[in-house]
Amino acid sequence: xxxxxxxxxxxxxxxxxxxxxxxxxxxxxxxxxxxxxxxxxxxxxxxxxxxxxxxxxxxxxxxxxxxxxxxxxxxxxxxxxxxxxxxxxxxxxxxxxxxxxxxxxxxxxxxxxxx
Numbered sequence: 502x503x504x505x506x507x508x509x510x511x512x513x514x515x516x517x518x519x520x521x522x523x524x525x526x527x528x529x530x531x532x533x534x535x536x537x538x539x540x541x542x543x544x545x546x547x548x549x550x551x552x553x554x555x556x557x558x559x560x561x562x563x564x565x566x567x568x569x570x571x572x573x574x575x576x577x578x579x580x581x582x583x584x585x586x587x588x589x590x591x592x593x594x595x596x597x598x599x600x601x602x603x604x605x606x607x608x609x610x611x612x613x614x615x616x
Contacts (some may be wrong), residue, residue, distance in 0.1 A: 505530070511532065517530070553587065
């Protein structure tokens with residue numbers, strides 16, 4: 502495991518990585534700003550996003566888009582328990598804000614665009 506700081510990236514750098522090689526999730530990360538640890542600790546950083554991440558093994562970007570449509574039109578009582586409990590509008594708990602004073606940093610999660 503490594504941290505993004507290990508890559509020595511600067512503002513404007515862009516990297517891509519593939520998650521779950523069988524399903525083809527490609528993530529793009531654009532570095533907007535870099536901070537030293539001291540700057541980060543002293544700053545009012547608020548990390549936010551929109552929407553839940555896809556459940557594991559849902560079939561990649563196309564499968565996830567199909568899943569979102571299914572969740573929209575099917576009665577949740579007819580779905581398996583693991584799927585009925587999935588709320589595509591809920592932001593994951595991993596996005597715990599350090600401070601809510603200022604929205605200076607945002608991480609957005611959106612419906613995936615197939616590559």
